[in-house]
Amino acid sequence: MSHSSAIISERSLKCDLSKPSGTQPVHLWKERNLSNRKLDQIIIHQQVELLEAILGTETSSKYEIKNHLGQRVYFAVEENGCFDRQLCSPIRSFTIRIADNTGREVIRVIRPLRCNSCWFPCFLQELEVQSPPGTIAGYVVQNWDPFLPKFTIQNQSKEDVLKVIGPCATCGCFDDVDFEVKALNEMTTIGKISKYWSGFVNNIFTNTANFGIQVPVDLDVRIKAVMIGACFLIDLMFFENSLDGL
Numbered sequence: 001m002s003h004s005s006a007i008i009s010e011r012s013l014k015c016d017l018s019k020p021s022g023t024q025p026v027h028l029w030k031e032r033n034l035s036n037r038k039l040d041q042i043i044i045h046q047q048v049e050l051l052e053a054i055l056g057t058e059t060s061s062k063y064e065i066k067n068h069l070g071q072r073v074y075f076a077v078e079e080n081g082c083f084d085r086q087l088c089s090p091i092r093s094f095t096i097r098i099a100d101n102t103g104r105e106v107i108r109v110i111r112p113l114r115c116n117s118c119w120f121p122c123f124l125q126e127l128e129v130q131s132p133p134g135t136i137a138g139y140v141v142q143n144w145d146p147f148l149p150k151f152t153i154q155n156q157s158k159e160d161v162l163k164v165i166g167p168c169a170t171c172g173c174f175d176d177v178d179f180e181v182k183a184l185n186e187m188t189t190i191g192k193i194s195k196y197w198s199g200f201v202n203n204i205f206t207n208t209a210n211f212g213i214q215v216p217v218d219l220d221v222r223i224k225a226v227m228i229g230a231c232f233l234i235d236l237m238f239f240e241n242s243l244d245g246l
Helices: 003-017 026-032 034-038 050-055 082-087 200-205 221-238
Strands: 041-046 062-066 072-079 094-099 105-111 126-130 136-143 150-155 160-165 177-182 189-195 210-214
Touching (some): 094 221, 160 221
Antiparallel strands (some): 041 210, 062 072, 072 094, 094 105, 105 126, 136 150, 150 160, 160 177, 189 210
16 A cells, blocks of 8 residues: 555544444444454554654554455554553553444444553453444453463453463564464363564564454454454554564
């Protein structure tokens, strides 16, 4: 996608976000998200910000969300303050608004400012996903573990649905890093969230992210939306620094 089309998409997203999304009829939202029901592989590509690449200044992240054919289905924009981005970067609070190709917001990801250290097990990461905006689709909750990154995927009623378990070392020396999506017994693997190795130059000079999400095609569409939120959380917690992934 060209830079100009990215700017147009961002502008259309911001214009559409001025409309009260809570008034969107549920049946209309479902029609607009039929593509989500067919997705079993989701690719998330962070757009490189020239200012961030040259000066090392943290800017609001923008993402393209694509299907397995590389076709863009959503466009995501992070919203937060400059103070959060510069001083609280990996644990910063944010709202990520995800819009379809018409510019209509279909998913909203909300992350409050919380700890991610195993020394503070009572205040670990928790993220809320709304789809459509204003209607809770589910939550991503970090679980305390002294060795492995662990998360629980919950539905709108805060009932546990899936587990996400990462490797002991997330540095991924010149290779992909996989976070396995498992059943609640942690024995059966049904999918994965992968941080793709993007090359030596990209990982040295930028912190641009390329992720893949693989889930069963018949997984509840709301849980698929929550999995996208989980991917954003994993990105910021483990791969925010430019030297991660080496």
